[in-house]
Amino acid sequence: MKQREYFSSRWGLVIATLGIAVGTGNIWRFSRIVAQNGGGSFLIPWVIFLFFWSIPLIIAEFAIGKSTRYGPVGAIAKTAGPKFAWMGAFIALVSTAIMFYYSVVTGWCIRYLVSAVSGDLFSTQNHLQYWNDFSSTLLPVFYHFLAMLIGGIIIFRGVKNGIEKVNRILVPAMIIILLVLLVRALLLPDAIEGIKYFFTPQKKYLLDINVWLQALTQNAWDTGAGWGLIMTYAIYMKKKEDVSVNAALIGFGNNSISLIAGMIIFSTVFALSSVDAMNQITQSGPANTGLTFIYLPLLFSKLSANESVNIFFASIFFLALSFAAISSLISLIELTTRTFIDFGFNRKKAVLIVTVSGFLLGVPSALNMDFFTNQDWVWGLGLLLSGAFISFSIIRYGVDKFRTEIVNGPGSDIKIGKWYNVIIAYLVPLQVTVLIVWWLIESANWDPEWWNPFHTANVGTSVLQWSIALAVFIFFNKSLVKYTLRE
């Protein structure tokens, strides 16, 4: 298929890819996980895994997408060989399944933005009740529809006029808003206590293997590395475009934004909590929404005696959160759309199919929190398999050949050394194996019936859903290759 669309420049590509990486995970998951894992003690392994997981896999995705010019199915078939197209299909499925419920999350963010702007959010002191009143109605379905519609329209407009143009507004605006919120948070009395907790390492946590595994998990889930999304945007890189410097910019940029978000949350919570701040910040709440949708609105209401000020800061916080969610959602929609385009559909038809089916298949998650949690668990963990499949493809291709001919190929600004071979061939597979085994054992601890596939989050449900998907894709592997690599 002839490549027709490109990002207009390096900056267009970098901003759009940063839009993939920066999502709601940077703002709400990161702070909660830091709090649960000993503050500063968590930050040390979190930075280390940026070098051993995130950046190497972002480099891999940029290089595969740029060299093959295919979505995950074709890209993996071309890199690992046609026998392994099913791995690409699995990567595409995982991100597509995440799109179904991530659109619901995006809808929640938009709903809370509307509530904050209208002042309705401050009409109550019982924010758990406010959340329950919202989530038990059909409103989440409406906002999920709105999120899919916005995402679909952006993707319909294409790469340059849709993805790039929108991200050029959303990403800088989100960063400016977060900086404004950071200044406000740091000026609160006792904000320093939050900063102290955020950066103070505690030996018992630093020596805890679970903290290290949580730090690796955060890198895997938060940077967008190994999801197939960066691979998809890389299809639209110009040939002269660099891989490694851009990948480092995305990895460091994503984690920089997480640090800003963490400082905002910790300063605010420690400054304004009338009860135990740590207890509040570590509460997961329904579908891990506790901190963002239940506790932060309460804190915003205490920010100032002037309600207009509170409304302003709550509104810009939820605006930043909505921007982060939308910029990630559109990359998920684009991945699925691109997979259809590779199968021979035109963009118009592909977007229509993806938007309509994305809405319909997201409805169960919008209506039922258990279903949402199940999908989040199964496909969130599935992302680790996606990372492993990308690493496997490069090993099949030849790690050194991949590094010298593709990563360090035409357009590269810097040359990556042999250390990259060690990380991709040994460290990434090792990290995936350890993480998957650890998460499955963890789930067996919280669910004695770990084998039961009809429970919300355990070994049984993950293995069953992955197995069905893998069996179907392996069975239809020849067709996947035939219809994707048609030249």
Next chain:
Amino acid sequence: MKFETIITLVIVVGLVWGGFGFFLLKAFKFEKMKRENGKTEN
């Protein structure tokens, strides 16, 4: 603020924000070089 807090803050913020700043400057430098080379070739 404790000594270990300051050290962690400097290392974490320095590495992450410093890394971002470093590669941003590199990207600007390489873009400028590519543009100049392009002009020469034209």
